Structures are given as C-alpha cells and as structure tokens.
Amino acid sequence: MDKRTREKFKKLLLAMREELTGGIVRHSEDTLSSSQRDSSGDLSGYSMHMADMGSDTFQRDLELGLVTREHEMLYKIDEALRMIEEGTYGKCEICGQAIPESRLQAVPFAKLCVPCQEKDEVRK
C-alpha cells in the first residue's frame, strides 16, 4: 500500500474516530443524567411506578450496550491507526496478503482478508 492510500485511510479512520468519540460522550451523558434523575426522584408511589421504572432500566441497558459497542469499535480504529503508523496496515493478520482496498473502504479497520475472516467466523 502506498503512502497516499495509507493517508487516505488514516483520514477516514480519524473521521470515524471523531464521530464515535462525539457519540460516546453524548450517550454517556444521557445515561448519567437519567440515572441521577432516578436516584434523586420521589420514592412515594414507588410500587405504582414499577412498570415505568422497569422500562427506564431497559432503556438504560440499551444505551449502555450501545456505548460498549462504540468503545469496541473505537478500540479497533485505534488499532488500525497504530498499524498505519507501523506500516502494517492493510495486511491480513493471518495469511499476510494485502486486504483489497474495496474491503478497507467498507471496513477501514479490517484486519483480515475476506477468506480469512470467513474462516475465522466459522471457527468461532
């Protein structure tokens, strides 16, 4: 992979990263503020509102799940950026073949080529 292509993917990854970190902050704040609201809330009529509280918890779990997925993705992006710096970016970790640019365009943090990815998924 030449330098220009590497730079292109670096920009792409950095843009994704920025988008994600913005999202994580937003989600975390939402989650935080809703738990603060719950804990400082009036406890009279507690049992009456059990159903509502249940759905709040469910909603919060959903949001937390989202944050975790975003963190995972962030981790992958950081790893890809590190590989760009090291010059190992765009190479399949298993067979060492160059990952097609079209695949990197779709998944800029891909670490495996398609055949290896498929084998890897079967194994798991």
Ligand SMILES: [Zn+2]
């Ligand atoms: Zn491979």
